[in-house]
Amino acid sequence: MTPNKEDYLKTIYKLGGLEKLVSNKQIAEALQISPASVTEMLGKLKREGLIRYEPYKGSSLTEEGMHSAISLVRVHRLWEVFLMRHLGYSWSEAHEDAELLEHITPQRLTNRLDQFLNHPAYCPHGSSIPNPDGQIDLIPMQPLSHLAIGVSSHIRKVTEEKTLLDYLQEKGIVIGGTVRIIEAAAYEGPLTLDMNGERIQISYKAACQIYVEDTKELKYQLNC
Ligand SMILES: [Zn+2]
The missing domain is CATH 1.10.10.10 (Winged helix-like DNA-binding domain superfamily/Winged helix DNA-binding domain)
Structure with missing residues:
Protein backbone atom coordinates (compact mmCIF):
# COMPACT_ATOMS: atom_id res chain seq x y z
CA MET A 1 0.00 0.00 0.00
CA THR A 62 2.56 23.76 10.63
CA GLU A 63 -0.08 24.23 13.32
CA GLU A 64 -2.67 22.61 11.05
CA GLY A 65 -0.34 19.72 10.14
CA MET A 66 0.38 19.16 13.81
CA HIS A 67 -3.32 18.90 14.66
CA SER A 68 -3.89 16.28 11.94
CA ALA A 69 -0.83 14.27 12.99
CA ILE A 70 -1.82 14.30 16.65
CA SER A 71 -5.39 13.19 16.01
CA LEU A 72 -4.14 10.32 13.85
CA VAL A 73 -1.71 9.14 16.50
CA ARG A 74 -4.37 9.54 19.15
CA VAL A 75 -7.03 7.50 17.41
CA HIS A 76 -4.51 4.85 16.30
CA ARG A 77 -3.48 4.21 19.89
CA LEU A 78 -7.05 4.28 21.22
CA TRP A 79 -8.07 1.63 18.67
CA GLU A 80 -5.13 -0.51 19.74
CA VAL A 81 -6.32 -0.40 23.33
CA PHE A 82 -9.85 -1.32 22.26
CA LEU A 83 -8.78 -4.18 19.97
CA MET A 84 -6.57 -5.78 22.59
CA ARG A 85 -8.79 -5.20 25.60
CA HIS A 86 -12.09 -6.16 24.02
CA LEU A 87 -11.44 -8.27 20.94
CA GLY A 88 -8.46 -10.34 22.05
CA TYR A 89 -6.06 -9.03 19.40
CA SER A 90 -2.33 -9.73 19.65
CA TRP A 91 0.26 -6.93 19.80
CA SER A 92 0.95 -6.99 16.08
CA GLU A 93 -2.67 -7.52 14.98
CA ALA A 94 -3.80 -4.49 16.99
CA HIS A 95 -1.14 -2.29 15.41
CA GLU A 96 -1.96 -3.54 11.91
CA ASP A 97 -5.70 -2.92 12.08
CA ALA A 98 -5.34 0.39 13.93
CA GLU A 99 -3.24 1.49 10.96
CA LEU A 100 -6.35 1.10 8.77
CA LEU A 101 -8.95 2.39 11.23
CA GLU A 102 -7.07 5.62 12.02
CA HIS A 103 -7.78 6.96 8.52
CA ILE A 104 -11.54 6.51 8.65
CA THR A 105 -12.51 7.32 12.23
CA PRO A 106 -14.63 10.44 12.66
CA GLN A 107 -13.92 12.77 15.61
CA ARG A 108 -17.16 11.80 17.34
CA LEU A 109 -16.18 8.14 17.37
CA THR A 110 -12.68 8.96 18.64
CA ASN A 111 -14.16 10.84 21.59
CA ARG A 112 -16.63 8.06 22.40
CA LEU A 113 -13.89 5.48 22.18
CA ASP A 114 -11.74 7.50 24.56
CA GLN A 115 -14.65 7.76 27.00
CA PHE A 116 -15.54 4.08 26.70
CA LEU A 117 -11.94 3.06 27.41
CA ASN A 118 -11.80 5.45 30.36
CA HIS A 119 -9.18 7.81 28.86
CA PRO A 120 -6.15 5.53 28.65
CA ALA A 121 -2.76 7.29 28.77
CA TYR A 122 -0.82 4.60 26.88
CA CYS A 123 -1.32 2.23 23.97
CA PRO A 124 -0.71 -1.49 24.60
CA HIS A 125 2.84 -1.10 23.28
CA GLY A 126 3.60 1.60 25.82
CA SER A 127 3.43 4.71 23.61
CA SER A 128 1.72 7.76 25.10
CA ILE A 129 -1.74 8.65 23.85
CA PRO A 130 -1.90 12.41 23.29
CA ASN A 131 -4.89 14.11 24.95
CA PRO A 132 -7.22 16.12 22.67
CA ASP A 133 -4.90 19.15 22.96
CA GLY A 134 -1.94 17.09 21.84
CA GLN A 135 -0.30 16.92 25.25
CA ILE A 136 1.53 13.67 26.01
CA ASP A 137 3.30 12.17 29.00
CA LEU A 138 7.05 12.09 28.52
CA ILE A 139 8.88 9.47 30.51
CA PRO A 140 12.67 9.19 30.64
CA MET A 141 13.58 5.93 28.90
CA GLN A 142 16.60 4.08 27.63
CA PRO A 143 16.94 1.03 25.38
CA LEU A 144 17.10 -2.22 27.34
CA SER A 145 20.43 -2.88 25.62
CA HIS A 146 21.88 0.07 27.60
CA LEU A 147 20.76 -1.21 30.99
CA ALA A 148 23.67 -2.24 33.21
CA ILE A 149 23.90 -5.94 34.04
CA GLY A 150 22.21 -6.81 37.33
CA VAL A 151 20.18 -3.59 37.55
CA SER A 152 16.37 -3.93 37.62
CA SER A 153 14.05 -1.71 35.65
CA HIS A 154 10.54 -1.71 34.19
CA ILE A 155 9.59 -2.15 30.55
CA ARG A 156 7.80 0.95 29.32
CA LYS A 157 7.58 0.68 25.55
CA VAL A 158 8.43 -1.44 22.52
CA THR A 159 8.91 -0.39 18.90
CA GLU A 160 5.83 -1.14 16.80
CA GLU A 161 6.93 -3.35 13.97
CA LYS A 162 5.09 -6.54 13.09
CA THR A 163 7.79 -9.21 13.27
CA LEU A 164 9.38 -7.63 16.32
CA LEU A 165 6.02 -7.46 18.15
CA ASP A 166 5.31 -11.14 17.43
CA TYR A 167 8.80 -12.10 18.57
CA LEU A 168 8.61 -10.12 21.80
CA GLN A 169 5.11 -11.26 22.69
CA GLU A 170 6.11 -14.88 22.14
CA LYS A 171 9.14 -14.40 24.38
CA GLY A 172 6.90 -13.11 27.17
CA ILE A 173 7.91 -9.43 27.17
CA VAL A 174 5.17 -7.33 28.82
CA ILE A 175 4.78 -3.59 29.30
CA GLY A 176 5.20 -2.71 32.97
CA GLY A 177 7.06 -5.95 33.69
CA THR A 178 10.20 -6.01 35.85
CA VAL A 179 13.33 -6.82 33.90
CA ARG A 180 16.99 -7.39 34.73
CA ILE A 181 19.86 -8.46 32.47
CA ILE A 182 21.48 -11.56 33.96
CA GLU A 183 24.03 -12.10 31.25
CA ALA A 184 25.06 -10.48 27.95
CA ALA A 185 26.97 -12.62 25.47
CA ALA A 186 30.04 -11.09 23.82
CA TYR A 187 29.90 -9.19 20.49
CA GLU A 188 26.28 -8.17 20.82
CA GLY A 189 25.20 -11.75 21.33
CA PRO A 190 21.90 -12.74 22.99
CA LEU A 191 20.87 -11.37 26.37
CA THR A 192 19.65 -13.57 29.20
CA LEU A 193 16.95 -11.74 31.16
CA ASP A 194 15.01 -12.14 34.32
CA MET A 195 11.55 -11.09 33.16
CA ASN A 196 9.01 -11.06 36.02
CA GLY A 197 10.93 -13.88 37.71
CA GLU A 198 11.24 -16.01 34.55
CA ARG A 199 14.51 -16.57 32.75
CA ILE A 200 14.28 -15.77 29.05
CA GLN A 201 16.69 -15.10 26.19
CA ILE A 202 16.30 -12.45 23.51
CA SER A 203 18.52 -11.18 20.71
CA TYR A 204 20.62 -8.04 21.19
CA LYS A 205 18.88 -6.46 18.20
CA ALA A 206 15.47 -6.89 19.87
CA ALA A 207 16.81 -5.44 23.13
CA CYS A 208 17.63 -2.22 21.24
CA GLN A 209 13.90 -1.87 20.44
CA ILE A 210 12.64 -2.33 24.00
CA TYR A 211 12.64 0.74 26.25
CA VAL A 212 12.97 0.66 30.00
CA GLU A 213 12.64 3.36 32.63
CA ASP A 214 15.68 5.51 32.99
CA THR A 215 15.77 7.47 36.20
CA LYS A 216 19.24 8.90 35.66
CA GLU A 217 19.00 10.46 32.24
CA LEU A 218 16.30 12.18 30.26
CA LYS A 219 16.04 10.50 26.90
CA TYR A 220 12.68 10.89 25.27
CA GLN A 221 11.42 8.42 22.75
CA LEU A 222 8.54 9.44 20.55
CA ASN A 223 8.53 6.87 17.82
CA CYS A 224 5.81 4.25 17.50
ZN1 LIG B 1 0.72 1.08 19.89
Missing part, protein backbone atom coordinates in the same frame (compact mmCIF):
# COMPACT_ATOMS: atom_id res chain seq x y z
CA THR A 2 1.43 3.42 -0.87
CA PRO A 3 1.53 5.79 2.08
CA ASN A 4 -0.97 8.62 1.87
CA LYS A 5 -0.85 12.22 3.07
CA GLU A 6 -1.82 11.27 6.59
CA ASP A 7 0.96 8.72 6.86
CA TYR A 8 3.45 11.44 5.92
CA LEU A 9 2.14 13.81 8.58
CA LYS A 10 2.32 11.09 11.20
CA THR A 11 5.83 10.14 10.17
CA ILE A 12 7.07 13.74 10.29
CA TYR A 13 5.48 14.06 13.73
CA LYS A 14 7.13 10.91 15.04
CA LEU A 15 10.50 11.96 13.66
CA GLY A 16 10.30 15.14 15.73
CA GLY A 17 8.80 17.52 13.14
CA LEU A 18 7.08 19.60 15.82
CA GLU A 19 10.25 21.36 16.81
CA LYS A 20 12.88 20.55 14.17
CA LEU A 21 13.35 19.94 10.46
CA VAL A 22 13.01 16.33 9.35
CA SER A 23 15.04 15.38 6.25
CA ASN A 24 13.58 13.75 3.15
CA LYS A 25 15.96 10.85 3.67
CA GLN A 26 14.57 10.17 7.15
CA ILE A 27 11.02 10.21 5.79
CA ALA A 28 11.91 7.93 2.86
CA GLU A 29 13.53 5.44 5.22
CA ALA A 30 10.67 5.47 7.70
CA LEU A 31 8.04 4.94 4.99
CA GLN A 32 10.26 2.62 2.93
CA ILE A 33 9.76 4.50 -0.31
CA SER A 34 11.96 6.31 -2.83
CA PRO A 35 13.24 9.84 -2.08
CA ALA A 36 11.66 11.01 -5.36
CA SER A 37 8.14 10.19 -4.22
CA VAL A 38 8.83 11.88 -0.89
CA THR A 39 9.81 15.13 -2.63
CA GLU A 40 6.63 15.06 -4.69
CA MET A 41 4.32 14.51 -1.70
CA LEU A 42 6.08 17.15 0.41
CA GLY A 43 5.38 19.69 -2.32
CA LYS A 44 1.67 18.85 -2.07
CA LEU A 45 1.63 19.05 1.72
CA LYS A 46 3.34 22.42 1.57
CA ARG A 47 0.79 23.80 -0.89
CA GLU A 48 -1.97 22.65 1.44
CA GLY A 49 -0.37 24.47 4.35
CA LEU A 50 0.29 21.33 6.37
CA ILE A 51 4.08 21.56 6.46
CA ARG A 52 6.89 24.06 6.08
CA TYR A 53 9.36 22.71 3.57
CA GLU A 54 12.85 24.00 2.94
CA PRO A 55 14.54 22.36 -0.07
CA TYR A 56 17.74 20.46 0.89
CA LYS A 57 17.01 20.99 4.58
CA GLY A 58 13.75 19.28 5.42
CA SER A 59 10.23 19.81 6.68
CA SER A 60 8.39 20.60 9.88
CA LEU A 61 4.69 20.62 10.71
Whole structure:
Protein backbone atom coordinates (compact mmCIF):
# COMPACT_ATOMS: atom_id res chain seq x y z
CA MET A 1 0.00 0.00 0.00
CA THR A 2 1.43 3.42 -0.87
CA PRO A 3 1.53 5.79 2.08
CA ASN A 4 -0.97 8.62 1.87
CA LYS A 5 -0.85 12.22 3.07
CA GLU A 6 -1.82 11.27 6.59
CA ASP A 7 0.96 8.72 6.86
CA TYR A 8 3.45 11.44 5.92
CA LEU A 9 2.14 13.81 8.58
CA LYS A 10 2.32 11.09 11.20
CA THR A 11 5.83 10.14 10.17
CA ILE A 12 7.07 13.74 10.29
CA TYR A 13 5.48 14.06 13.73
CA LYS A 14 7.13 10.91 15.04
CA LEU A 15 10.50 11.96 13.66
CA GLY A 16 10.30 15.14 15.73
CA GLY A 17 8.80 17.52 13.14
CA LEU A 18 7.08 19.60 15.82
CA GLU A 19 10.25 21.36 16.81
CA LYS A 20 12.88 20.55 14.17
CA LEU A 21 13.35 19.94 10.46
CA VAL A 22 13.01 16.33 9.35
CA SER A 23 15.04 15.38 6.25
CA ASN A 24 13.58 13.75 3.15
CA LYS A 25 15.96 10.85 3.67
CA GLN A 26 14.57 10.17 7.15
CA ILE A 27 11.02 10.21 5.79
CA ALA A 28 11.91 7.93 2.86
CA GLU A 29 13.53 5.44 5.22
CA ALA A 30 10.67 5.47 7.70
CA LEU A 31 8.04 4.94 4.99
CA GLN A 32 10.26 2.62 2.93
CA ILE A 33 9.76 4.50 -0.31
CA SER A 34 11.96 6.31 -2.83
CA PRO A 35 13.24 9.84 -2.08
CA ALA A 36 11.66 11.01 -5.36
CA SER A 37 8.14 10.19 -4.22
CA VAL A 38 8.83 11.88 -0.89
CA THR A 39 9.81 15.13 -2.63
CA GLU A 40 6.63 15.06 -4.69
CA MET A 41 4.32 14.51 -1.70
CA LEU A 42 6.08 17.15 0.41
CA GLY A 43 5.38 19.69 -2.32
CA LYS A 44 1.67 18.85 -2.07
CA LEU A 45 1.63 19.05 1.72
CA LYS A 46 3.34 22.42 1.57
CA ARG A 47 0.79 23.80 -0.89
CA GLU A 48 -1.97 22.65 1.44
CA GLY A 49 -0.37 24.47 4.35
CA LEU A 50 0.29 21.33 6.37
CA ILE A 51 4.08 21.56 6.46
CA ARG A 52 6.89 24.06 6.08
CA TYR A 53 9.36 22.71 3.57
CA GLU A 54 12.85 24.00 2.94
CA PRO A 55 14.54 22.36 -0.07
CA TYR A 56 17.74 20.46 0.89
CA LYS A 57 17.01 20.99 4.58
CA GLY A 58 13.75 19.28 5.42
CA SER A 59 10.23 19.81 6.68
CA SER A 60 8.39 20.60 9.88
CA LEU A 61 4.69 20.62 10.71
CA THR A 62 2.56 23.76 10.63
CA GLU A 63 -0.08 24.23 13.32
CA GLU A 64 -2.67 22.61 11.05
CA GLY A 65 -0.34 19.72 10.14
CA MET A 66 0.38 19.16 13.81
CA HIS A 67 -3.32 18.90 14.66
CA SER A 68 -3.89 16.28 11.94
CA ALA A 69 -0.83 14.27 12.99
CA ILE A 70 -1.82 14.30 16.65
CA SER A 71 -5.39 13.19 16.01
CA LEU A 72 -4.14 10.32 13.85
CA VAL A 73 -1.71 9.14 16.50
CA ARG A 74 -4.37 9.54 19.15
CA VAL A 75 -7.03 7.50 17.41
CA HIS A 76 -4.51 4.85 16.30
CA ARG A 77 -3.48 4.21 19.89
CA LEU A 78 -7.05 4.28 21.22
CA TRP A 79 -8.07 1.63 18.67
CA GLU A 80 -5.13 -0.51 19.74
CA VAL A 81 -6.32 -0.40 23.33
CA PHE A 82 -9.85 -1.32 22.26
CA LEU A 83 -8.78 -4.18 19.97
CA MET A 84 -6.57 -5.78 22.59
CA ARG A 85 -8.79 -5.20 25.60
CA HIS A 86 -12.09 -6.16 24.02
CA LEU A 87 -11.44 -8.27 20.94
CA GLY A 88 -8.46 -10.34 22.05
CA TYR A 89 -6.06 -9.03 19.40
CA SER A 90 -2.33 -9.73 19.65
CA TRP A 91 0.26 -6.93 19.80
CA SER A 92 0.95 -6.99 16.08
CA GLU A 93 -2.67 -7.52 14.98
CA ALA A 94 -3.80 -4.49 16.99
CA HIS A 95 -1.14 -2.29 15.41
CA GLU A 96 -1.96 -3.54 11.91
CA ASP A 97 -5.70 -2.92 12.08
CA ALA A 98 -5.34 0.39 13.93
CA GLU A 99 -3.24 1.49 10.96
CA LEU A 100 -6.35 1.10 8.77
CA LEU A 101 -8.95 2.39 11.23
CA GLU A 102 -7.07 5.62 12.02
CA HIS A 103 -7.78 6.96 8.52
CA ILE A 104 -11.54 6.51 8.65
CA THR A 105 -12.51 7.32 12.23
CA PRO A 106 -14.63 10.44 12.66
CA GLN A 107 -13.92 12.77 15.61
CA ARG A 108 -17.16 11.80 17.34
CA LEU A 109 -16.18 8.14 17.37
CA THR A 110 -12.68 8.96 18.64
CA ASN A 111 -14.16 10.84 21.59
CA ARG A 112 -16.63 8.06 22.40
CA LEU A 113 -13.89 5.48 22.18
CA ASP A 114 -11.74 7.50 24.56
CA GLN A 115 -14.65 7.76 27.00
CA PHE A 116 -15.54 4.08 26.70
CA LEU A 117 -11.94 3.06 27.41
CA ASN A 118 -11.80 5.45 30.36
CA HIS A 119 -9.18 7.81 28.86
CA PRO A 120 -6.15 5.53 28.65
CA ALA A 121 -2.76 7.29 28.77
CA TYR A 122 -0.82 4.60 26.88
CA CYS A 123 -1.32 2.23 23.97
CA PRO A 124 -0.71 -1.49 24.60
CA HIS A 125 2.84 -1.10 23.28
CA GLY A 126 3.60 1.60 25.82
CA SER A 127 3.43 4.71 23.61
CA SER A 128 1.72 7.76 25.10
CA ILE A 129 -1.74 8.65 23.85
CA PRO A 130 -1.90 12.41 23.29
CA ASN A 131 -4.89 14.11 24.95
CA PRO A 132 -7.22 16.12 22.67
CA ASP A 133 -4.90 19.15 22.96
CA GLY A 134 -1.94 17.09 21.84
CA GLN A 135 -0.30 16.92 25.25
CA ILE A 136 1.53 13.67 26.01
CA ASP A 137 3.30 12.17 29.00
CA LEU A 138 7.05 12.09 28.52
CA ILE A 139 8.88 9.47 30.51
CA PRO A 140 12.67 9.19 30.64
CA MET A 141 13.58 5.93 28.90
CA GLN A 142 16.60 4.08 27.63
CA PRO A 143 16.94 1.03 25.38
CA LEU A 144 17.10 -2.22 27.34
CA SER A 145 20.43 -2.88 25.62
CA HIS A 146 21.88 0.07 27.60
CA LEU A 147 20.76 -1.21 30.99
CA ALA A 148 23.67 -2.24 33.21
CA ILE A 149 23.90 -5.94 34.04
CA GLY A 150 22.21 -6.81 37.33
CA VAL A 151 20.18 -3.59 37.55
CA SER A 152 16.37 -3.93 37.62
CA SER A 153 14.05 -1.71 35.65
CA HIS A 154 10.54 -1.71 34.19
CA ILE A 155 9.59 -2.15 30.55
CA ARG A 156 7.80 0.95 29.32
CA LYS A 157 7.58 0.68 25.55
CA VAL A 158 8.43 -1.44 22.52
CA THR A 159 8.91 -0.39 18.90
CA GLU A 160 5.83 -1.14 16.80
CA GLU A 161 6.93 -3.35 13.97
CA LYS A 162 5.09 -6.54 13.09
CA THR A 163 7.79 -9.21 13.27
CA LEU A 164 9.38 -7.63 16.32
CA LEU A 165 6.02 -7.46 18.15
CA ASP A 166 5.31 -11.14 17.43
CA TYR A 167 8.80 -12.10 18.57
CA LEU A 168 8.61 -10.12 21.80
CA GLN A 169 5.11 -11.26 22.69
CA GLU A 170 6.11 -14.88 22.14
CA LYS A 171 9.14 -14.40 24.38
CA GLY A 172 6.90 -13.11 27.17
CA ILE A 173 7.91 -9.43 27.17
CA VAL A 174 5.17 -7.33 28.82
CA ILE A 175 4.78 -3.59 29.30
CA GLY A 176 5.20 -2.71 32.97
CA GLY A 177 7.06 -5.95 33.69
CA THR A 178 10.20 -6.01 35.85
CA VAL A 179 13.33 -6.82 33.90
CA ARG A 180 16.99 -7.39 34.73
CA ILE A 181 19.86 -8.46 32.47
CA ILE A 182 21.48 -11.56 33.96
CA GLU A 183 24.03 -12.10 31.25
CA ALA A 184 25.06 -10.48 27.95
CA ALA A 185 26.97 -12.62 25.47
CA ALA A 186 30.04 -11.09 23.82
CA TYR A 187 29.90 -9.19 20.49
CA GLU A 188 26.28 -8.17 20.82
CA GLY A 189 25.20 -11.75 21.33
CA PRO A 190 21.90 -12.74 22.99
CA LEU A 191 20.87 -11.37 26.37
CA THR A 192 19.65 -13.57 29.20
CA LEU A 193 16.95 -11.74 31.16
CA ASP A 194 15.01 -12.14 34.32
CA MET A 195 11.55 -11.09 33.16
CA ASN A 196 9.01 -11.06 36.02
CA GLY A 197 10.93 -13.88 37.71
CA GLU A 198 11.24 -16.01 34.55
CA ARG A 199 14.51 -16.57 32.75
CA ILE A 200 14.28 -15.77 29.05
CA GLN A 201 16.69 -15.10 26.19
CA ILE A 202 16.30 -12.45 23.51
CA SER A 203 18.52 -11.18 20.71
CA TYR A 204 20.62 -8.04 21.19
CA LYS A 205 18.88 -6.46 18.20
CA ALA A 206 15.47 -6.89 19.87
CA ALA A 207 16.81 -5.44 23.13
CA CYS A 208 17.63 -2.22 21.24
CA GLN A 209 13.90 -1.87 20.44
CA ILE A 210 12.64 -2.33 24.00
CA TYR A 211 12.64 0.74 26.25
CA VAL A 212 12.97 0.66 30.00
CA GLU A 213 12.64 3.36 32.63
CA ASP A 214 15.68 5.51 32.99
CA THR A 215 15.77 7.47 36.20
CA LYS A 216 19.24 8.90 35.66
CA GLU A 217 19.00 10.46 32.24
CA LEU A 218 16.30 12.18 30.26
CA LYS A 219 16.04 10.50 26.90
CA TYR A 220 12.68 10.89 25.27
CA GLN A 221 11.42 8.42 22.75
CA LEU A 222 8.54 9.44 20.55
CA ASN A 223 8.53 6.87 17.82
CA CYS A 224 5.81 4.25 17.50
ZN1 LIG B 1 0.72 1.08 19.89
